[in-house]
Every structure is written in structure tokens, then in C-alpha cells.
Amino acid sequence: MVTPRWAFACACVVACGGAQRDPAKPGDEHDEGAGLLAQESASLLIGNGSDTPVEQKKRRTVGAYGGAIYGGDPYGGMNGDPFGGTSYAHWTAPVWSYANQAKPPHYVVTDQGLDASIEGTVTWPNPIPAELKTPCGALPAIALGPQRGVRGVIVFIEKVTTGRGIGGPGRAQLGGVIAKHGCVLGPTAQLAVPMPSSVAIHGDGQRTSVRIAAPGVPAKTFELQEGGLVTAEVKPGVTRIDGEDGKLGAAWVIGIESPYFSVTDDRGQFRIEQLAPGTYDVSFWQAPIATINADGTFAYGAPIVVHRSISVVAKQTAKVTVALPPR
Numbered sequence: 001m002v003t004p005r006w007a008f009a010c011a012c013v014v015a016c017g018g019a020q021r022d023p024a025k026p027g028d029e030h031d032e033g034a035g036l037l038a039q040e041s042a043s044l045l046i047g048n049g050s051d052t053p054v055e056q057k058k059r060r061t062v063g064a065y066g067g068a069i070y071g072g073d074p075y076g077g078m079n080g081d082p083f084g085g086t087s088y089a090h091w092t093a094p095v096w097s098y099a100n101q102a103k104p105p106h107y108v109v110t111d112q113g114l115d116a117s118i119e120g121t122v123t124w125p126n127p128i129p130a131e132l133k134t135p136c137g138a139l140p141a142i143a144l145g146p147q148r149g150v151r152g153v154i155v156f157i158e159k160v161t162t163g164r165g166i167g168g169p170g171r172a173q174l175g176g177v178i179a180k181h182g183c184v185l186g187p188t189a190q191l192a193v194p195m196p197s198s199v200a201i202h203g204d205g206q207r208t209s210v211r212i213a214a215p216g217v218p219a220k221t222f223e224l225q226e227g228g229l230v231t232a233e234v235k236p237g238v239t240r241i242d243g244e245d246g247k248l249g250a251a252w253v254i255g256i257e258s259p260y261f262s263v264t265d266d267r268g269q270f271r272i273e274q275l276a277p278g279t280y281d282v283s284f285w286q287a288p289i290a291t292i293n294a295d296g297t298f299a300y301g302a303p304i305v306v307h308r309s310i311s312v313v314a315k316q317t318a319k320v321t322v323a324l325p326p327r
Contacts, residue, residue, distance in 0.1 A: 149268020184249030246297035
């Protein structure tokens with residue numbers, strides 16, 4: 001939750017005309033229009049179907065997380081809209097600058113015979129990892145709910161031969177929105193669908209440097225100013241985002257090119273629908289469990305990944321229970 005002191009400090013920067021520095025130079029590949037904050041502090045831009053590209057860039061898409069599947073808009077259940085409301089000083093957070101390209105799926109798209117589904121629960125029956133002692137207080141190493149259900153596990157199917165399309169009316173198009181909350185970035189793990197996509201990282205009241213490590217390329221570091229915004233492209237695979245000094249808890253963004261995914265809820269439950277009958281390799285991805293070194297830096301092992309071969313038949317729901325870590 002945004003603290004009153006931080007909210008007052010941010011409001012003062014806008015209202016009092018204090019010195020401001022844009023998080024990126026105009027025209028820079030990471031320039032998301034944050035310099036427009038003062039210009040738009042007195043008006044809310046509403047698209048009318050004929051917006052210019054610049055106007056489209058200023059607006060954010062409500063429900064970009066696909067609604068209830070992530071627990072709300074847009075942080076996946078993390079206190080709603082950016083900065084605690086639908087806008088900040090009447091400035092709408094810009095959408096990511098990497099436009100989705102019209103790319104045909106790697107499977108046969110159909111709307112017929114997609115009446116099978118998979119549902120289940122992910123649990124943690126093993127000893128619970130110790131809390132993390134950070135300057136921001138004690139933080140849980142893993143999010144557990146009732147009956148030790150694991151919250152926030154990414155469940156997805158990558159290999160599909162026949163299925164529904166990606167995107168379009170009524171289809172979830174997920175994109176990365178991450179917020180800095182004191183010592184951590186959140187949500188810890190999320191999906192970005194379809195590719196290409198990007199992640200928008202929102203700062204809080206304290207400046208820091210974030211490090212973005214995308215698959216197959218060297219890590220890059222960017223300054224995240226107070227209340228600032230940094231964006232970066234998300235590639236297929238796992239992108240890790242943390243602090244340059246190692247003292248900012250990491251977030252992971254998984255880029256996939258499939259419409260079949262879910263995220264476990266507070267009880268560790270998930271459901272994937274509109275499947276064609278067949279056998280699927282279902283992936284369960286839990287972010288690495290963190291520990292704290294003596295110097296205050298975060299340390300991580302490997303992510304916990306479980307694969308299950310699950311068969312489904314027409315008009316029926318296959319049910320599965322997965323324990324983490326696998327025994």
C-alpha cells in the first residue's frame with residue numbers, strides 16, 4: 001500500500017513545481033512518456049477511436065491483466081491501479097511501447113470441440129522456508145494459503161496442436177506491470193501473453209537501479225526514479241528483474257505464446273479451460289525461494305518447475321494435485 005508520506009511527496013512534486021527529472025531521455029527506447037506528467041496533471045485523456053499514436057501511448061488499458069484471473073487490475077491483486085487509484089494527478093500510466101505483432105499461432109486455431117478442461121491444486125507439504133529478515137521487516141519466503149495451498153504459481157501449456165486463438169475480443173492479453181514496494185518488486189511472478197510484450201516497472205518513494213535479465217541477452221541496468229517508470233521488452237522464456245545491488249527482491253516475467261495458462265489463487269487452485277481432447281504437458285512454475293545473505297542481499301536457487309502429462313476427454317474436467325517441491 002502506498003504510504004501517506006510517499007503520496008504527499010509525489011503530489012508535492014507535481015503541485016509545487018519541484019525539480020523533476022525524466023526517467024529516460026525523450027525519444028529513448030525506454031521513454032514511456034513520463035515527461036507528460038505535468039502536461040496531463042489537469043486533464044484525463046479518453047480515447048475516441050481516432051487517437052493518434054502519441055495519444056494511445058498516454059492511455060492505459062483497464063483490465064490489462066484479464067480481470068479476475070489475476071485477482072484484479074493491474075497488479076494481480078496488489079492494491080489495484082498504479083499509485084492507489086485509477087490515475088495519478090489525472091495522468092494515466094502509459095501502456096507498454098512494444099506493440100503486439102500479427103503473428104499466426106504455431107497450432108491449428110478452431111472454436112469447435114474445445115470443451116475439455118483441467119483444474120487442480122498446488123500445495124506445499126514440506127517444511128515452510130524461514131521468513132526473510134529485511135530492512136522493510138519480515139517477509140514470507142513463499143505465499144501459502146489454507147491447507148498449504150501455494151499462491152501465485154504459474155500454470156501453463158506451451159505445446160498445443162489445436163486450440164483457441166490468442167488475443168482478440170474477450171481474450172486475455174497479459175502484459176508486465178511491476179511495482180516496487182520498499183524492498184521488493186511485485187508481483188513475484190507473472191505471465192506476458194502474447195509475444196512480443198513488455199514490462200512496465202513503477203517506482204515508489206525511493207530511487208533505485210533495477211537490473212533486467214532477459215533470456216539470451218546480457219543484463220541491463222536502468223535508474224528507477226522516485227515515482228518513475230522503466231519499461232523493457234519481454235522475450236519468450238523467463239525474464240528476471242531485481243535491484244542492481246542485489247538488495248531489491250526480484251520479480252519474474254514468463255513470456256509464452258499460448259492461450260492456455262492460469263495462476264493459482266489464495267488456496268493454490270487453478271483452472272484451464274477450452275481445451276481440445278488430448279494429452280498435454282502442463283508446466284507448474286514456482287519462483288525461486290529467496291534467502292538473505294549477511295550483507296542484506298537476496299540470494300536465489302533455481303525455480304521449482306514440475307511437468308505433468310495430463311489427458312483430457314471431451315466435455316470433462318481432469319483434476320490433479322501437485323506438491324512442491326516434487327518428491
